Amino acid sequence: MKDASKYYLKCVKCEHITPDFGAWFEQNQVCPECGSKHSEVWYNSDYNELPLIIKGNPISFWQYFYYLPLSRQENIISRKEGAVSLQNWWFLEDFAKEKYGLDISVQVYRNDLNGGTGTFKDVAASLAASIFKENDIKQYCVASTGNTATAYARYLSIAGVNCSVFIPDNALKASEAVISAFGQQVFRVNGDYAKAKEIAAEYSKKHNILISIGNIDPIRVEAKKTMVFEWLRQIERMPDVYIQAISGGTGPIAIDKGIREIKSVYPDLKNPRFLMVQPDGCDPMVQAWENAEAKGFPEGFENDYPIIDNPQTAVPTLATGNPATYPIIAKLVKESGGTFIRMKESKMIDYGKLIAYERKVILGPASAVCMAGFFEALKKGLIKNGETVLINTGEGVRRAPDFVDEMIYTTKNVNSVEDCKPHMIDDYRKQLWDAVLKD
Numbered sequence: 001m002k003d004a005s006k007y008y009l010k011c012v013k014c015e016h017i018t019p020d021f022g023a024w025f026e027q028n029q030v031c032p033e034c035g036s037k038h039s040e041v042w043y044n045s046d047y048n049e050l051p052l053i054i055k056g057n058p059i060s061f062w063q064y065f066y067y068l069p070l071s072r073q074e075n076i077i078s079r080k081e082g083a084v085s086l087q088n089w090w091f092l093e094d095f096a097k098e099k100y101g102l103d104i105s106v107q108v109y110r111n112d113l114n115g116g117t118g119t120f121k122d123v124a125a126s127l128a129a130s131i132f133k134e135n136d137i138k139q140y141c142v143a144s145t146g147n148t149a150t151a152y153a154r155y156l157s158i159a160g161v162n163c164s165v166f167i168p169d170n171a172l173k174a175s176e177a178v179i180s181a182f183g184q185q186v187f188r189v190n191g192d193y194a195k196a197k198e199i200a201a202e203y204s205k206k207h208n209i210l211i212s213i214g215n216i217d218p219i220r221v222e223a224k225k226t227m228v229f230e231w232l233r234q235i236e237r238m239p240d241v242y243i244q245a246i247s248g249g250t251g252p253i254a255i256d257k258g259i260r261e262i263k264s265v266y267p268d269l270k271n272p273r274f275l276m277v278q279p280d281g282c283d284p285m286v287q288a289w290e291n292a293e294a295k296g297f298p299e300g301f302e303n304d305y306p307i308i309d310n311p312q313t314a315v316p317t318l319a320t321g322n323p324a325t326y327p328i329i330a331k332l333v334k335e336s337g338g339t340f341i342r343m344k345e346s347k348m349i350d351y352g353k354l355i356a357y358e359r360k361v362i363l364g365p366a367s368a369v370c371m372a373g374f375f376e377a378l379k380k381g382l383i384k385n386g387e388t389v390l391i392n393t394g395e396g397v398r399r400a401p402d403f404v405d406e407m408i409y410t411t412k413n414v415n416s417v418e419d420c421k422p423h424m425i426d427d428y429r430k431q432l433w434d435a436v437l438k439d
């Protein structure tokens, strides 16, 4: 028996109520009243319990089960995701102090530590797999630049759900390999991410198979909103500044939803300033923002954005050339007092090397983009004295072995022991910092 009263979905446009995900799937994930795909989940759970639950010691985001849209705990499919650590990265704090005279706290949200596939897509995949199990869904499909595809492929396999995955032609081989190895169907589309989405949508229609509805998908949003709970648990506050590499932008949408949801128990919480980072190879949101800024943010500015066909970027994960969610994201960013930041792709390896050296953590390319955003933000004066900055690193290097190959810099080719001398690790520091700081 399902406890149908735990949660319901409410249309963001017309407030029509859909009782649960069973009904939501039956009505093909759209509002039957107005046709909008954008519904949010709300709960009849007691929010007075939340502060107590937040004090717990979770092994996954399922700690927040009362505030997730699943009726029965036995349907949970989890691989220890969503309770990853926020780490204080002192070397970045020291840098901000030395170079800019700022006393700031820098917290890095280590999504590479997620148990499923090591990216910040694991929570959504875990929730999706669990909801599909509960609702007896056996077929699903998703278009993705790589990480969502990989996470969904794994978790849906565990739940016994067939998942067809549409990836663009520039998606990383390692993503394709992992999905395929799980026995899930890969369709590598001749074209960009927009094309992959188009074919996936047609496939979904033709075979009557449910499809992920993108960054506003209530499953993704509900999973990711638990970040807010996790930050309250780990640093007992919201950061002042939030930095993320953005492609479609579930992150800010989910943070905003999470904060609105718990207003009754945390009335003072507000969105951090969203600093959204894009690589210069695919930066339609940054372009749109700069254009709006130059015009003084005229009425309706959020609906004016460029579409980049076949974006040429070294970070396929972030290759959303048609940023359909920009209207939603741009408004959130504007209200938060944040902005969009461009980084130079040509410097990604330099950032990767510096982080690996200083922190002994090897990031993936999209995370290097995010890190670059922190340095750019400091340079542009976007971070103020006394603030807490949260850097949401979405992935480790697992999915991009070529990226780590490019980080080799201490190798010497030798013929005999005469060629080999002991080294001092500190001797490398200056060259690594210089590479990051030069323009």
Ligand SMILES: Cc1ncc(COP(=O)(O)O)c(C=O)c1O
Pocket: 119, 120, 121, 145, 146, 147, 148, 215, 245, 246, 247, 248, 249, 250, 251, 317, 318, 366, 367, 393, 394, 395
């Ligand atoms: C590691 C990583 N960073 C950032 C992003 C961008 O996330 P979003 O599409 O929610 O903007 C992605 C999305 O694939 C990702 O995998």
Ligand SMILES: [Zn+2]
Pocket: 011, 012, 013, 014, 015, 016, 031, 032, 033, 034, 035, 036
């Ligand atoms: Zn509606």
